[in-house]
Amino acid sequence: MRRAVVASSATVAGIVLLLSLKPHEAATTPAALGTGTGSSGTGSSGSPGTGAGTDAGAASPSAGTGGAASGTVRTVTGSAANTRFGPVQVKVTLDGTKITKVEAVEYPTHDRRDQEINSYAVPLLNQEALDAQSADIDVVSGATFTSQGYATSLQSALDQAAGR
Amino acid sequence: MSVSPSALPASSVRVVRPAAGPGDPLRHAEHVMGTVFSFTVRDAGRGARRAGVEAALRRAVDRLHRIDQVFSPYWRDSQVSRLARAETTLADCDPELAEVLERCREVAAETDGWFTAHPGGRLDPSGWVKGWAVEEAVRLLRTAGATDLSVSGGGDVQCVGGPWRVGIAHPTRPGALTAVVAGHDLAVATSGTAERGPHILDPHSGRPATGLRSLTLVGRGLARTDAWATAAFAMGPRRGLAWAEARPGVEALAVLPDGRKRWTSGFPALVAPGLPPGRALRD
Numbered sequence: 537m538r539r540a541v542v543a544s545s546a547t548v549a550g551i552v553l554l555l556s557l558k559p560h561e562a563a564t565t566p567a568a569l570g571t572g573t574g575s576s577g578t579g580s581s582g583s584p585g586t587g588a589g590t591d592a593g594a595a596s597p598s599a600g601t602g603g604a605a606s607g608t609v610r611t612v613t614g615s616a617a618n619t620r621f622g623p624v625q626v627k628v629t630l631d632g633t634k635i636t637k638v639e640a641v642e643y644p645t646h647d648r649r650d651q652e653i654n655s656y657a658v659p660l661l662n663q664e665a666l667d668a669q670s671a672d673i674d675v676v677s678g679a680t681f682t683s684q685g686y687a688t689s690l691q692s693a694l695d696q697a698a699g700r
Numbered sequence: 701m702s703v704s705p706s707a708l709p710a711s712s713v714r715v716v717r718p719a720a721g722p723g724d725p726l727r728h729a730e731h732v733m734g735t736v737f738s739f740t741v742r743d744a745g746r747g748a749r750r751a752g753v754e755a756a757l758r759r760a761v762d763r764l765h766r767i768d769q770v771f772s773p774y775w776r777d778s779q780v781s782r783l784a785r786a787e788t789t790l791a792d793c794d795p796e797l798a799e800v801l802e803r804c805r806e807v808a809a810e811t812d813g814w815f816t817a818h819p820g821g822r823l824d825p826s827g828w829v830k831g832w833a834v835e836e837a838v839r840l841l842r843t844a845g846a847t848d849l850s851v852s853g854g855g856d857v858q859c860v861g862g863p864w865r866v867g868i869a870h871p872t873r874p875g876a877l878t879a880v881v882a883g884h885d886l887a888v889a890t891s892g893t894a895e896r897g898p899h900i901l902d903p904h905s906g907r908p909a910t911g912l913r914s915l916t917l918v919g920r921g922l923a924r925t926d927a928w929a930t931a932a933f934a935m936g937p938r939r940g941l942a943w944a945e946a947r948p949g950v951e952a953l954a955v956l957p958d959g960r961k962r963w964t965s966g967f968p969a970l971v972a973p974g975l976p977p978g979r980a981l982r983d
Contacts, residue, residue: 653968658968661963666879668877673877675864675865676866677852677916679869679896679914680735681735681736683735686731686736
């Protein structure tokens with residue numbers, strides 16, 4: 537059953553990751569396109585000169601030195617865009633001014649970090665109860681106690697322990 | 701009962717730990733709003749700085765009593781109570797009441813109606829007010845320069861700075877924890893039946909929600925996080941967790957009626973390190 541929880545939460549994570557990346561990719565791709573079009577418009581392999589184009593400037597067209605003539609295949613790499621999951625960088629392949637391929641050259645390596653986190657966090661979460669004494673906590677979150685309930689609460693114990 | 705909060709003597713602020721040495725945390729517990737608010741300011745400093753933080757703490761406590769006077773549905777003469785009985789109009793009330801009701805409408809929209817300022821059909825914006833009151837207290841402490849502090853409003857916690865280790869109370873074992881989260885600038889709100897029984901109403905059926913023992917949300921601002929926790933608790937485990945999963949910046953931990961736990965995909969990243977499983981209690 538526990539495995540099922542973890543597996544389903546990992547699946548959800550994957551879905552959320554994909555969904556969350558979607559708009560960011562959409563935002564990144566036009567930036568990469570913008571720089572690509574800029575360089576083809578000037579007909580030189582020089583710097584695209586757009587604000588987001590520092591990395592793209594280094595990634596000069598790999599094929600076709602002049603113009604945007606149809607049939608000229610070249611690739612342009614956009615600058616890395618930060619998403620909440622890490623940097624995302626997109627490489628666009630153009631045939632003339634037509635996009636033929638978009639691929640991610642850098643994407644968040646969250647799987648490994650997730651594994652590290654899960655290796656210590658999930659066993660803790662799966663514990664039925666944790667001993668407050670050894671948890672070294674600063675403050676407690678729980679269902680709202682009444683003014684009377686506070687007297688026997690863990691928060692009251694923390695408040696009093698600090699007063700001594 | 702009608703106390704004029706401005707008439708509260710400064711001595712009503714009991715500083716639990718007086719300035720015993722340089723840099724000691726300033727702590728205080730205040731009975732208000734039918735519960736207890738606990739304050740910890742780690743960087744209260746000493747001398748003039750400490751005096752400034754203590755003055756801000758008194759203003760924060762004053763502010764809490766004032767908010768209670770206006771917003772409590774338990775005080776017969778509060779503006780909320782009078783408005784609920786149609787003895788006054790919103791226009792004649794404190795302008796903050798209209799603002800609070802607007803925030804409640806926002807949360808209702810964000811939660812597809814699972815949060816309401818009219819639980820059981822009667823005006824009661826408490827689901828927003830307590831978390832907001834904590835945020836107000838935090839704001840006042842920050843004006844005195846405090847940057848490392850936590851305020852708990854009866855078990856709903858706003859941390860500033862950090863890291864802060866926040867224990868999540870075990871819903872059926874008094875004194876034990878079900879998890880510990882750690883981080884900076886966290887808001888941690890828990891809804892559950894442990895302290896006051898099944899009191900959160902499902903706004904759609906009008907009956908108490910019973911699908912969960914407790915539900916904890918971790919977010920940034922406590923007013924919203926707390927109101928969302930109330931809504932997600934009413935939703936029940938399946939819908940509540942799916943809702944939290946879909947909302948950026950919020951993670952959830954749910955304890956089911958049979959004691960099993962469920963959490964959103966980002967929750968494990970919030971779990972406090974440094975507590976080996978071997979030190980956890982056995983079943």
